[in-house]
Amino acid sequence: MCVDPAPSPPGRVTRRGVLAGAAALAGTAAALSAASSAAARGRAPGRTAASAGDLVVEGGTLLDPATGEVIADAVVVIRDGRVHAAGARARVEVPDDVPRLDAHGRWVLPGLVDAHIHLNTAAEAREAVRKGATSARSGSTNFYQDLAVRELARQAPDLAPRVRAAGVFVTPDLGDTLLADPDLTALARLKDGVRSAEALRRVVGVNLARGADVIKTRVNERAGLPEQDPLAQVYSYEQLSEVVRAARRGGKGVLCHSYSERGCDDAVRAGVRSLEHGVFVSERTLHDMRRRGTCFTPTLTAIAGLADSPNPVLAERGRTYLPILKEAVRAAHLLGVPLAAGTDSSGGEIEPIGREVEFMHAAGLSALDAIRTATTGAARLLGLQEAAGRLARGFSGDLILVDGDPLADVSVLRTPLRVVRAGRAL
Known part of the structure; x- marks a missing residue:
């Protein structure tokens, strides 16, 4: 949550592969649901989208x-x-x-927009739509499933939200994600993981070659794992800047998983497009976000979910973090920092994006402004302001x-x- 210098990974073969897989996913999902969907819509299963x-x-x-x-x-x-x-x-x-x-x-x-969600299966994509998220931005997947979901949405829109895909996480330890693309396997030799400028550029480059719409990285460890410290910083300002530069060369923005005060500040100064979670973001950084137009996606739903965990470390973390994050959201809104709603749903548990709107309202936004975080505000972040x-x-x-x-x-x-x-x- 240093690779040997090499030419950029070829985009043609890998992109063709993911689209072929996407078409198979779309065909399978559509076939499974054709009879019931056609009956519900009152038309023959053979009618084209x-x-x-x-x-x-x-x-x-x-x-x-x-x-x-x-x-x-x-x-x-x-x-x-x-x-x-x-x-x-x-x-x-x-x-x-x-x-x-x-x-x-x-x-x-209008259909709601979930600006931070992890869609790994066709069932999760379908569930997100049924719970009101007709557009979404992926917060990354392990094996480019989000690119396949994006294609599924194009072929069968009633089975998936319109997706802005992030591809794979730019993170120090890729784990089995090394197998997501042959051009990532060279990173397995690295003792310290994906940390050098060459390694960071490699992962961003593979994502761009596969057709990612945005790039996802992190500055802190995860809050949802009790053995990790979400205030521990894993990438420096310089490393984050390298990710942002590589993404911008491909015409893409960066969303950054962040918690600590310093981490949030480093991410914003590095030029990320949106700050995710951001529990301990400082007022100074919020002012900088307003000046730069950096969006804040606090994922209050996910933080609140920690408080219900049977694990005492996670439960205490959730109880401590939620009121701090609500205050950060309120301060951001008062300053004019753009806000976007995201559930950070993953692992088959798809939260309704309407719940995040509730949390936005509870944090101090008016009902209308809270609704905007899941409609016009989130659509603007995703570059869908003319469509969603x-x-x-x-x-x-x-x-x-x-x-x-x-x-x-x-x-x-x-x-x-x-x-x-x-x-x-x-």
């Missing part, structure tokens, strides 16, 4: 997180998986030849229906009644 995605959602109360506008008796028209029109019924022309979803008595919001986070013309036809006013009770986001992904009602 490209011909689906038309839907009218009518009668609900529509919330636009960007403006805070609330529209009663609203209509959302989705064509080919994208929003064609959205607004008050009197102002929207409703086609007659499109399936309808009755939203009377419900609130309608709103229900406006041209945006993806992703939405959730909830049983109540989320501006009065954000907890309704934890259990969406219905999820629509690219115009497909789940």
Whole structure:
């Protein structure tokens, strides 16, 4: 949580391999669920994804997180998986030849964005969508599963969220991740692990060759392992800067796992795009984050989960860290630091992104601002501000229906009644 100098790993072969694996994953998952999904959507199993995605959602109360506008008796028209029109019924022309979803008595919001999640299986990807996360940023996987999930989402959008994939973790000890790509195996000879500039560039380079959208690294050890000290620093400012430079050469940003005050400061000064966890981030570093536009993804859900651990070390860690992190979130928000919601779900336990919105609200954000961390704010971090986070013309036809006013009770986001992904009602 020093390699021998060598040319950059070839992108063509490895990228072809991951796409081939992705296609197999997508085909298997789609085949397993074709009958039930087709029945639920009322069409034959053989119909292609490209011909689906038309839907009218009518009668609900529509919330636009960007403006805070609330529209009663609203209509959302989705064509080919994208929003064609959205607004008050009197102002929207409703086609007659499109399936309808009755939203009377419900609130309608854009699909939520989980900005830090680990999706290792098709089942986890499916579960994330069903719990409201129609877009997501991977926090890394061990064997490039997130790249395959990204492809699965393209081929069968109702089976996976739209994903920004991080590939494999840039961390000192890769463990079995050395087997994720042949170009990583040379790192097995290193006595001190992935620490030299050459080794750091190698891992970033393999990720870029495989088609990663972002790069994930760390500055501290893990909080979720009792034998590790989350305040112990594993990479220096100089090493983090090397990772950031290598990522930027490939046109990518970096998200950084961080806990300690010094670690957070080093990561931000090195130029990471977003700070993950960040329990002991200082006010000085928060000011620097605001100046640089560095995003804060606190993963309050994951920290709160530690408090429920049967392990006494982890439980004490969770009880101690959560109030400190909430205060950091409140301070960041007051300073104007951009915030994004992320659950840090992994290992088959997918938390609803709505729970992170609850924690954001409990940390001092208004209900609307808390919702923005899982819609417009997170979409901006992922570079999806023109596709996700709103229900406006041209945006993806992703939405959730909830049983109540989320501006009065954000907890309704934890259990969406219905999820629509690219115009497909789940």
